[in-house]
Amino acid sequence: MARSLSRFLRQVFGWLHERAFERVRTPLRNACALAVLFWRADRRLTFWLAFLTVVLGLLPNATAVASGAFVGSVPGAVGHGLASPSGRQALTWLGLVSFGFLAGGVGLAGSRLLCELMNTRLTLALGDTVGRAALGAGDLTRLADPGVSADLAAVEEFERSDLHLQTAWSVRMLLTMRTAGLCAAGILATFAWWAPVVLVAGWSVTNVASHRWMRRGFTAVREEGGGALRRADYLRGLLVDPPVAAEVRVFGLAGWLGEEYTRTWRAAMEVVWRARRSNAWSLVLGTAALLACHGVVLATLVQRTGRGELGAGALTVYGLSVIGVGELGFLGPPQWRVARATALARQALDLSERLGPAVLRPAPPAVASVPRGPGPVEVHLRGVSFRYPGRDTPVLRELDLRIPPGQSVAVVGANGAGKSTLTKLVCGLYPPSDGSIRLDGADPRAYRSDGPAGRVAVVFQDFLRYELSLRDNVGLGSLPLLRDERALGEALRDAGGTELLTDLPAGWDTVLARGYDGGVDLSGGQWQKVALARALVAVRGGAGLLILDEPTAGLDVRAETELFDRFLSLTRDTTTILVTHRLASVRHADRIVVLSDGRVAEDGDHDTLLASGGRYARMFRLQAERFADHADHADHTDHTDHTGSADSAGDSAGATGAADA
Structure with missing residues (x-):
């Protein structure tokens, strides 16, 4: 019986110790994370801000002691005059009280200046930490993790709410007030040892209740309402973002979006309100205690005091100390802001740990493990399989493919065959689930911006449209050539965008976005030329592998064919991978690879695959017949513009010519 009771008590105390340790450990870890960010932001500013914080915490209590002494010396000064020792003592204490208030005002002004400087540096440190974490992720699968998305969204919301501009000041206020509260408790202990203990216990109960109330709200947002808040933020963006304004107005979506935003936001916040309502009783009990x-x-x-044991001066000091101990309680907005900032700092550092550079799997011993120098890149895939996270069906299955240096390869296939996935794997954006991918014998992820730069160039179908100057949009393909207008001009000319320089008001320095002074937006076709020019700049900067993943989907067949042919001519000394669903555009590639069911179904040049009568031949003839039907329809319906009919027929000539053969 005694042994069972002892074991039960050990379990109870162990559970209580674990809960208490967890309550202390989490806030401590968060506070340490924020301290790390402060240290990274500016060490000297952190030191001086900490020094002022302590001084400002000690001054109120020193002033309170001086005030009590002054009050105690007033009767003597009144009775004997200011020239007496009691009068001079009263004047001395009054001078110290005045100095305390003056020093406090000067310290506050100085701390405010330091906090403004620290907020700027802290913003940079936070952005740098999160940016390095996101850009340092070895592949895109980790960025798609829901937890990572939630943490990134939390950082974005924190910055958008401007709370980061109040972090340093809130931390300074909180630490100053806590220091003042501890000093007040020490002074009050000289009156009665138990007095500060009782007051600290009361404030501790209130703090626990307040923290519990706030934490339930934050936890509810992150665990239950985070997705709804992100969706509400997305809907809000649809209401105010200029790119979607036209479609919203044409379809009359403004009212629906407003109602949906309100409903989604209220649903997300209802989780918070419900969680906090369920804990309101703790606030009531804490206040009563x-x-x-x-x-x-x-x-x-x-x-x-009534018994004459305390004088007026002592009563003043102890009364101010009772009020000062309140600085150990819940401090409202500063404490709430610091709680948010410390939690966010922990999330930011966690992102750095979770999204650190991926560990590269070692290459086979017989193959070089570092990329070679300039020149065309060899691409080698062996037994590559890939499955997107959360999906059971693999996109690629044991795919084998070798592309010799300098060869141009067109990758074709039906929608969903894995063409774009293959290009992302070759770029190192995703790690293969099985098998290996090597570029010149090295893992693709070794070709990072902080490693051997400029060896891979790619233009995706959803290429980026930077809200920067034309020079930057083109030159970002190779940073060393960013100021070389000759190289940029040649790339833009080869991409068919020479007229942009003459049409844009400020030439290379024109910002390609409305909303900026002198900014201009481009059409879809013009943006494609800019993106292609960026890829050509990368080739001129030393890229040995060029990937075009359907960047010309908005062009007609003939324009795409002419562009691909021009690119193949300009990149003869570069390994080239072309991805398109239009087979007429890739007839001049050295080699055509047909993907089907996640594998290489056919492999060969255009004539060989067409003669074999397989999948490629059927797809090619089907497209040729469709384009021929379109041309015949144009001939019958356009009786006035024969040139237009010829153009339409010309678009299909590339497909129908080979089909007829």
């Missing part, structure tokens, strides 16, 4: 603790201490002070 606090009032009871203060009543006990103040009643004792009044009682001892």
Whole structure:
């Protein structure tokens, strides 16, 4: 019986110790994370800000002591005059009180200046930490993790709410007030050892209740309402973002979007409100405990003063100390802001740990493990399989493919065959689930911006449209050539965008976005030329592998064919991978690879695959017949513009010519 009771008590105390340790450990880890960000932001500013924080925490209590001494010396000064020792003592204490207030004002002004400087540096440190974490992710699968998305969204919301501009000041206020509260508790202990203990206990109960109330709200947002808040933020963006304004107005979506945003936001916040309502009782109990603790201490002070045990000066000091101990309680907005900032700092550092550079799997011993120098890149895939996270069906299955240096390869296939996935794997954006991918014998992820730069160039179908100048949009393909207008001009000319320089008001320095002074937006076709020019700049900068993943989907067949042919001519000394669903555009590639069911179904040049009568031949003839039907329809319906009919027929000539053969 005694042994069972002892084991039960050990379990209970162990559970209580674990809960208490967890309550302390999490806030401590968060606070340490914020301290790390402060240290990274500016070490000297952190030191001086910490020094001022401590000084400002000590001054109120020193001033309170001086005030009590002054009050105690007033009767003597009144009775004997200011020229007497009592009068001079009163003047001295009054001078110290005045100095305390003056020093506090100067310290506050100085700390505000330091906090403004620290907020700027802290913003940079936070952005740098999160940016390095996101860009340092070895592949895109980790960025798609829901937890990572939630943390990134939390950082974005924190910055958008401008709370980061109040972090340093809130931390300074919180630490100053806590320091002042501890000093006040020490002074009050000279009156009665138990008095600060009772008050701290009351404030601790209130703090626990307040923290519990806030934490339930934050936890509810992150665990239950985070997705709804992100969706509400997305809907809000649809209401205010200029790119979607036209479609919203044409389809009359403004009212629906407004109602959906309101409903989604309220649904997300209802989770918070419900969680906090369920904990409102803790706030009531905490407040009642606090009032009871203060009543006990103040009643004792009044009682001892009434018995003549305390003078006016002592009563002043202890009364101010009772008020000062309140700095150990819940401090409202500063404490709430610091809680948000410390939690966010922990999330930011966690992102750095979770999204650190991926560990590259070692290459086979017989193959070089570092990329070779300039020149065309060899691409080798062996037994590559890939499955997107959360999906059971693999996109690629044991795919084998070798592309010799300098060869141009067109990758074709039906929608969903895995063409774009293959290009992302070759770029190192995703790690293969099985098998290996090597570029010149090295893992593709070795070709990072902080490693051997410029060896891979790619233009995706959803290429980026930077809200930067034309020079930057083209030159970002190779940073060393960013100021070389000759190289940029040649790339833009080869991409068919020479007229942009003459049409844009400020030439290379024109910002390609409305909303900026002198900014201009481009059409879809013009943006494609800019993106292609960026890829050509990368080739001129030393890229040995060029990937075009359907960047010309908006062009007609003939324009795409002419562009691909021009690119093949310009990149003869570069390994080239062309991805398109239009087979007429890739007839001049050295080699055509047909993907089907996640594998290489056919492999050969255009004539060989067409003669074999397989999948490629059927797809090619089907497209040729469709384009021929379109041309015949144009011939019958356009009786006035024969040139237009010829153009339409010309678009299909590339497909129909080979089909007829």
